Amino acid sequence: MSAQAIVSSVLPILGLINGLVMLISPTTAAKKIYKFNDKESIKPQVVDLVQANGASSFSLGVAEMLLSFTNISFSKALSISTVPRVCFLFYSMTNMTKFGTELSSTRNLVKIAIATLLIEGKWLGDEKLSIQFRGGFYLFLGVLFTLVPNFIANKSNQFDANPTTERCLRARGKVDSVFGTLAYCLATMSYTRSLGYACLSWFVVSFYGDILINSRDRFRSDAFVQLLIASVSAAVLLSA
DSSP, X not given: OOHHHHHHHHHHHHHHHHHHHHHHOHHHHHHHTSOOOTTSOOOHHHHHHHXXXXXXXXXXXXXXXXXXXXXXXXXXXXHHHTHHHHHHHHHHHHHTOHHHHHHTSXXXXXXXXXXXXXXXXXXXXXXXXXXXXXXXXXXXXHHHHHHOHHHHHXXXXXXXXXXXXXXXXXXXXXXXXXXXXXXXXHTTSOHHHHHHHHHHHHHHHHIIIIIIIOOOHHXXXXXHHHHHHHHHHHHHHHTO
């Protein structure tokens, strides 16, 4: 088995495990993945944000799993991968969590409906353009979450703009940036090269959000591990 095959097989599994931990045990994930210590109170809004990030991470893992181990089309794989996001959306709205309450407002429901129609619709008339639009949309969201998380929090009625929320939103931006890069590149490249550029995006966003912006020492060891995995994976996949 080639190095590229090994990397493209391991990354989806890591994404699925990471997403499941955040979805099933958000408190544990907050401590293990987001590095909250025992002295910090993990509030309900943090739990909601961690679970939302878990749904996004799980979706990314599903997309990579389908693209790595099946022969279905890129477009179908990306569409199927949105199912965990949709299920979590309905779960949050049904249980009226802070995340669900925020999304249940009429304004946000209209936004969700329009975004879904734009992403899933075939209005562009070309499959490659549709994939690029989907990727560009998630990439745009990822950049927003990464660069201006407090601006997004200030627009919310349920979440306060504070360092904790900022940390969780930047993590969401990381996942959306990777997913968006992967989808955008799939329109014109092979899956292996697309995954390589997705890992490169992971490296850039992690370097900015975890090293340049966040100076807390407890973040640095974990951040460097992510940078190492992302850079090695990108190098292996793009050398194909």
